Amino acid sequence: MNLLPTAEQLHIRDSISNFLSAELPATRLHKAAFAHGAAERRLWAQIAELGWLGLGIAEEVGGVGYGTAEDILLFRECGRQLVSPMVLAGRLGAEVAARSGNRDLADRILTGAQPVVLAHIARPGAGFPSGAASVQLIDAAPDDLALAWSPSGMALCNLADFATQAQAPGIDPTLGITTGRTERFRPVAWCPSVTAPLPALASILLSAMLVGIAEATRDMAVNYASFREQFGRKIGSFQAIAHYCANMAMSAEVAWAETAYAGLAWQGRAGDYASHVAASRLLASTAALENARLCIQVHGGMGYSSECDAHLFLKRGHALAVLFGPMREAWSALLSLNDNILNLAAE
Amino acid sequence: MNLLPTAEQLHIRDSISNFLSAELPATRLHKAAFAHGAAERRLWAQIAELGWLGLGIAEEVGGVGYGTAEDILLFRECGRQLVSPMVLAGRLGAEVAARSGNRDLADRILTGAQPVVLAHIARPGAGFPSGAASVQLIDAAPDDLALAWSPSGMALCNLADFATQAQAPGIDPTLGITTGRTERFRPVAWCPSVTAPLPALASILLSAMLVGIAEATRDMAVNYASFREQFGRKIGSFQAIAHYCANMAMSAEVAWAETAYAGLAWQGRAGDYASHVAASRLLASTAALENARLCIQVHGGMGYSSECDAHLFLKRGHALAVLFGPMREAWSALLSLNDNILNLAAE
Amino acid sequence: MHLEFTAEENAFRATAREWLVANVPRDKRPDDGPGTREFDLAWQRRQYEAGWAGINWPKAHGGVGLPSVHHMIWLEEAGRAGAPPMGTLSVALSHAGPTLMAFGTDAQKAFHLPRILQGASVWCQGFSEPGAGSDLAGLKTRGVVEDNCIVVTGQKVWTSHAHVADYQELLVRTDSSAGRHAGITWIICDMKAPGITVRPIRTIAGNHHYCEVFYDEVRIPIENVVGAINDGWRVAMSTLSIERAGGVAGHMALEKELNRLIRFADDNIDDATGEPLLRDSRIMSELAELKAKFAGLRALAYTVVSREESGVPGPESSLLALYYAELLQRTQRLSMQLLSSDCLGGGSAQDAIDRYLQSFSNTIMGGTSEIRRNIVAQRVLGLPR
C-alpha cells in the first residue's frame, strides 16, 4: 500500500503538466477562438502521439500499458487547465472499441485519426443503448464519434445517428453544447459494465478533473492572498482569508486521496470499489465548487470580473458535475443500499 | 407597525430581568439543590404575585391584561436564566383553565396555589386528549397538574392519571424528567385549537426562551473574547473569533425579530401566523444550538468544563427544541403544504 | 410592539398598489447596455410625474416627505407588483441624493436633487480603487487644488454603471501628508469632463454592470466639493451607512425568487421517486429553512424601519445587508442545484444560471461579507480591533 506517486509517475505528471501549461493553459479560454475544444482539436495529433488517450490501456490492445494511477494523474492536470472533455471521451472511447473487439477503431482513436466527444444522457432509459435517447454533445464536430454511457455500459455511436442542433450556452460557455436526439441507438462499439465497469472509470476520471479544479483554485487563492495588500497587510494574514485557504487545502487533499484510492480500488476490482467511486465523486465535486466559490470571494471585486480565471473554474466545475448522473445513485452506493436491504461491509 | 418594545414594555422586561438575575441566575444550576425546578418552586408564590403567569392573559379572566409582546419578553428572560419550563406550563395552564370556563382553577394557577408542569407527548395520537399516551413530565412534583398538547388542542390533567417513574437524566440533567403513561386521558380542562390556538402560542414562547439562550451565549462569548488574551492580544481581535461572534449576533437578532413578528401575528390572528410560528421555531432553535456550540468553542478548554455556564445553555437548548414536536410540521407550515397542494400566499 | 399599520398607512398602501398595478412597465428591462439607462430613467419619470418619487425625501428637497414606514410600504408594493429595480438609479436615489441633502451646498441641491427625482440623471460611485477595495481609506487617486479647480489623476474600479452615468460621487486624496482618513475630499464629478476614460468590465455573469474609470488631469470646479476639502471621509461614511440600511428594499425581490423556486419544486417530478421534488424531504427541508430565513429577514427589516422611526440607532441595520447578501446567494445556489441536471445547455435553466452567477457579487460589492462581519464585531459588539 502506497498512495504516493512513484518517481516515474511524477515524471509522467510533470511532462503532462509542462505540455499543458505551454500549449493549453486555462487562460486561453478568455478568447472565444480557443474555446469549444478548438485548441485541443488543433493539437489532437500531438495529444495522441503523447499517448494520453491510451495511457491506462493495456499494451496488447494498443495502449501504453500504464494503469489507472497514471490516468488520474493525467486527468487531474486536464482539470487544472480546463482541457475539453474530448480527451476523456478519447481515452474511454479507445477502451470501448478495444474491449468490443474493434481493434481497428481503437487504433484510429488512439492515433488521433478519429476524435471522440462526450454525449451526455441525463436520463438513460433501461434499454440503453438500444432505445431512444436525448443527448448533449460536448465540443462536437461533424465527423466525431460520440461516447455515451449509462450504469449498464458504455457505447460509441456515429454522430450522424443524432438529429442535432446547437444549444444556447449553459453554465459553461467555454463548452460547445449541441443537443441530439435519436430514436434508436446503433452503437458502433459497446462495452457492457459486466465486461468492464467503464462508467465507474468515467466517474473516477471526472473526479480527477474536478480535483484539478479544486487544486487550481486553491493555488490561485493562496497566491493572490500572498501578495494582495489591504490595510497595510497581505490579506492572507487575515484569519478569515487564511482559514478559507486552509479549508480549500483540506478539501482538495482529501478529494485527491480518495480519488486515488478509488482509482486503485477500481483497477484491482476491490469488492468495495463502487462506494469509493461514489465517495470520490462527492468529495471532488464539492471541493471543486466550494474552492471555486471561495477563490472568487478571496479575489473580491477582481473575482467577480470575467477577466479573472476564477469563474472559468467555477463554471467548468458545475458542467463536469452534471456528467456524473443522478446523485441518488452515489448515495445508494455509499450506503450499500440494494433492494431495500442495508448491506454494510463486514466489520 | 413597530417591532420595538415601548417604554412600558422595556420597564416590564427590566423588572423581570432584575428579579431573575438576583433570584434565579443561570449559574444556580451548577448546584443540584437548585435544579429540577427546586429554586422556582421555592419562589413560586412570588413569581405568581409578580403576575408572570397571567401577563398575557385578559383581565376579564383574571389575567394581568397585557399581550403576547409582554409574554415573549418574559420568556426570553426566562430562557436567558434557564428558568424551569414550569413557568411556561403555568402561563399556558392558566389560559386553558380560563378558556374552558374553569375560572376557579385558573385563579388557583394564577395565584400560585396550583403549580403546573409540562407533560411532553412525543407522538400524540389522533384522538388526543381522549386516547392513551406516553408523556415525559418535566420538573414534576406529586400534586402538580400536567399540561399537554397536540396540534388539536391543549389539556390540563391530574398527575395521578399517569403511572409514573423517574427517568435517567437525558441531554439536560438540570431538568427532572419523569415518564408517565395513561391508558385514557381524563383532562380536567381542555382548550381545542379551534377555540384558541394555544399550541402555536406554546411554540412562540418556546422560541422566545431559545432566543434567550442564543442571546445569553452570544453575550458570554463576546464578554470572554473581550478580556481573554492569547499571543498578547485579546482573542476577540482574531477574525476567527470575531466572525463567530458576528454570526452569533446575527442569528440571535434575526430569531428575536421573527419571534416578535410571530407573537404579534398570532395575537392578531393574521392569516399567515402559522408560517411565522414555524419560522421562529426554526430560527430560534438553530440560533440557540449554534450559539451555544460557538460559545463553547470560543471558551476553548474552559468551555469544555462543566464549571463554565456554556454547556448548561447547550443542553437546555436541546431539551427545549424537543418540545416543539416533529420538524416536518414546521416545514409544511412554512411551505403552506396542505393535502399535497401547494398554497403560496398571494403575491 | 405592534404589527398593525395605521389606517392612513393602509390607505397609502392601497393607493400605491392600485397605481403600481396600472403603471408598472410591461416590457422587459434590458439588463445590459445603454437601454438599461433609458428604461430606468423612463420609469423614474413616470413615478415622479404621478407624485411617487422620493417618498421619504423631505418636501423641502422635492420629496413626498413621508416617514420611513411609508417608503418601506412603497418598496413592498413595488416588489409585489413586479416593478423594476432602481437599477442604474440606485446610487442617485439611495446615496447621492441623501448625501447632498446632508452635506451639499444650496446650489448643489438646487441643481441635482430635482434632476435625480425627475429621472434626468444617472449617478455612479467612484470610491474603490485597484489598491483600495475593502480598505477604502487606502485610496490614492490624487486631487490637486489649482485655481478654482481640483485636478484629478488616478483610477477607480468596480464602479457600477459608470459607462451610462452623468455624475459620479468621487473620492480623491487632496492631502497625502495627512492621516489615511484625513486628506480625502468628496466631489461631484461630471462624467463627460475631458480626461475621463471609462472601460466597462465584463462580469462573470456576462453583463457589464461595472467599469474601470481613468482620470487624466480631469479639472473639476471647486464648487463641486461636497462638505469641506479634506473632510470627505466623514461624508463618505455617512453615505455608506445609508447604503447598508438600503437592504430593506431587498426582501420583496427575494420573496419572489423563493416562491418561484418552491413552485418549480412543486411542478417538477423527481425521476427517482415519481413525486414532486418538493415532496423530497431534503429539498423540502432546505426550502423551508430558506423560507424561515426569509421571514427572519423581513422581520429584521421591519425592526430597522421601526428603529428609524424611533430615531434611536440600533444594531440591526449592519446585520441586515450581511444577512440579505448571504441568504440571496444561498437561495440562488439551491436554485442551481435543483436545476443542475439541466444546466449544461442553457434553455429553461438560463435565467437561474444568470441569477446564480450574479449572486456572487452580493457578498463582495459594497463591502465584502468579511468586512461586514468585522464591522458587526467591532461596532455592534464592541470587540477589540
Place this chain on the structure above:
Amino acid sequence: MHLEFTAEENAFRATAREWLVANVPRDKRPDDGPGTREFDLAWQRRQYEAGWAGINWPKAHGGVGLPSVHHMIWLEEAGRAGAPPMGTLSVALSHAGPTLMAFGTDAQKAFHLPRILQGASVWCQGFSEPGAGSDLAGLKTRGVVEDNCIVVTGQKVWTSHAHVADYQELLVRTDSSAGRHAGITWIICDMKAPGITVRPIRTIAGNHHYCEVFYDEVRIPIENVVGAINDGWRVAMSTLSIERAGGVAGHMALEKELNRLIRFADDNIDDATGEPLLRDSRIMSELAELKAKFAGLRALAYTVVSREESGVPGPESSLLALYYAELLQRTQRLSMQLLSSDCLGGGSAQDAIDRYLQSFSNTIMGGTSEIRRNIVAQRVLGLPR
C-alpha cells in the same frame, strides 16, 4: 501508487486479527475514575506479553521494530475487533515514549521505555496553563535550578488523566529573560512528588478526563530534564507533531460510529412516512456525505502512512487531525439529531448523548481547530502571518 499490501503485511494482519479476536477484553471499559487506569494497564500488559506492544517502536527500545504501515494495520485490526482505545496510556505510548527515544538520556530511556511498553506507568501532559492554551509559548510555570533540582511553582490545566498518572511531560519556564520560545525546559515530573495537587475537573460530558495541576515548590531532580535546559520548546514541538500524526488511529473508531448510525437509521421507522429513517432523502444524503468524508479520511490517513514510509514530509498530517476532529463532531451531531425526539429522558439515547457531548472536546483539546487552521495556512500553504 498501489493499494495492495505485501504478502508479509497481509500475514501480519491475519495473525493480528486472530490474536485480537481471542484476546480483546470482553468486559466494558470504565470510562471514569481509577478503574480506567487499571483496565488500560492490564490491556497493555496483555499486548506486551504476547509481543504486540510498540509495533513501530525500534527493537533497540524494546519495540517490535516494524514500519508504520504495520502499525496502521494493527490499529485497523484493533478497531475492527473492538479493542479498547489507548485511553489513559495515550500520552505514554504516543508522546512520551517517542520523545524520550528522540531526546532522552540513556538512563531515562532505560527506566521509562520498558515501563511504558509493559503497561506499568501512566503519563500525562503538562503543557497548557490558564493563560497559555492556544498560545503555548505564553506558559509561566516557573522552574528554578537549585542544587541538583529544578524547583517548580505554578499551575497547569486541561491535563488529561493527571489524577491517575505516574509521570508527566512537564514544560516550565527556566529563563524568563529569554524570548518566549527560549527559556522553556521539558522535564519528567513524578506525579507523587511532594507539592503537587491535582484537582480533577468535571467535563460537560460528566466525566473527569482532565485536571488542574498545582505545583508548590516541587523539587524535580535535574537528571529528569529531557533535551537541554531551556531547549524544551524544540522538544515539545516534536512531541506535538507526533500527536498530530496520531490521528491515523481515529478512523476505525469513526467507521464503527458511522455504521452504528446507518444501522440505527435503517432499523427505525419515521413516524411521518412509515418508512425507515434511512429512506428519507435528507437523512440518506447526510449519512452518505459522512460516509464519503469518512472514506476521504481513511484515504488521507493512508497517504500520511505512505508519506512516513517514504521519509519525505508532506502536508497531509496537519490536515488529518483537523479533518478528523470536525468529521467526528459532525457525525455525533447528526446522531443527536436522529435521536432528538428521545433525548429528553436518557434511556436508549444516553450513549449517543454522551458521545455527542464528548465530541465537543475534539475541536478544542490538543489545539483548537482555529489554531490548526492557522498552522495549515502558515506552514502548509506558506501564507504570511
